[in-house]
Amino acid sequence: MDFGTQLPILTALIVGLLGGVHCVGMCGGIVGMLSFSLPPAVRAEPLRQMPYLLGYNAGRILSYSVAGLLAGGLGALAAGVLPLRLAQLVLQGLAAVMMLAIGLYLAGLAPKVSRIEHLGQPLWRRLEPVGRRLLPVRSPGHALLLGTLWGWLPCGLVYSALIMALSAGSAARGGLLMLAFGLGTLPTVLTMGSLAGLLTHFTRKPWVRRAAGFSIAGFGVLSLVLLLTKLVGQQPLH
Template identity: 30%
Template structure:
């Protein structure tokens, strides 16, 4: 797991939290009403406890998603580029969802059926006057249907291992905490700033570009590396061919000399030695010059 992927999950939760506030606002209000009779200090502790339960629920879902990714997808994700390509496609998909594409609405409807089935269990945790009840409420809260949560779970699926999926989902949950624990005035300010600056759309665009980069950049680098390797191979072949030519020339010369030695007959050898002896017996050029000088002086 890279730091970039962890930061992406955290920012996804933070910039998508206005959507979470719209989905979870009623539930947060119900929690607040059920704690109206407790002291302010205990109230803060109960709020921290049910948010901890929600993050643990997200982490558990991420663990299951990562386990699915390592078991179901394992046969097609070994020894190839499929994990990287799949991660890039998921980032593009989640980015488009944050830009407003209604890809996960049907999945939200399916999740709503499960949430309604938990209604009898949810009623038992009210009022939130004890820490076990607050923790249970937070654990159940993690199953509230949300397209943004499902998008984060897709990232956890391609996170290569269950622990990575759990950490990614925990980081995603941390990103949603500031919006959900803020006061009414702070919530309004945060929502206005995120809406005015289009921070959610910007984050979605960044995630899309990151996904495309994850897919395209390594492929381009591999293509460039392959071209350099091919050029290096051609140079090596040329060098090998040149060496082979030199070797062949040396072998041919050695073969020709051996041929000459082989074709020389025994009768030719003495004659050749005799010729060499006659050549050695011939006066040298220096002696001939001395004799010529002496003759000229005598004649004079």
């Protein structure tokens, strides 16, 4: 597996890590609500909360991975309709552009990227009442179930990563890409409850958002350079 093949999965992991500046604002309220719904005895002891927090996040990442499987499979199906080489170039180019767009969005230079969140609103309107009926949380397994619903919350960052998964080449690689993305978000979301104030203050700093955004955009530029290098070194399309 060459570097160009591994780059989308590595980028998805880094997008998840650096995208924490977006997660704090997007998911902070949800983390607070879920933490407040825990049994009083569990809320009083931070260490006892950990199995519940891991359950929420395992469910969330599972849903991301399932969505990645679907996106990767859909992309592979679309690639079967077009000539193989053309399909690969189109999907790789799309993934590179999305990396660039995600980075500019996080840096505050491409606000329109967030509008793709509207695509998931119809599904979320059906799932959100189900999640409310599952409250309060009674066990880590219960938290896992709620986490799987949380994973379908409309989020521009998640949807942008899914567009990258669309170009992964197979359902398995699409699922792996979204798994890497989910694992990247884990450190921020896990610490959000206890460090919410500090995280919010830190991620609101313009230089933090710009540094994260430009770093991700740099991966997009690198992907485009690799793609152009591949094009220059190959025969013209017929």
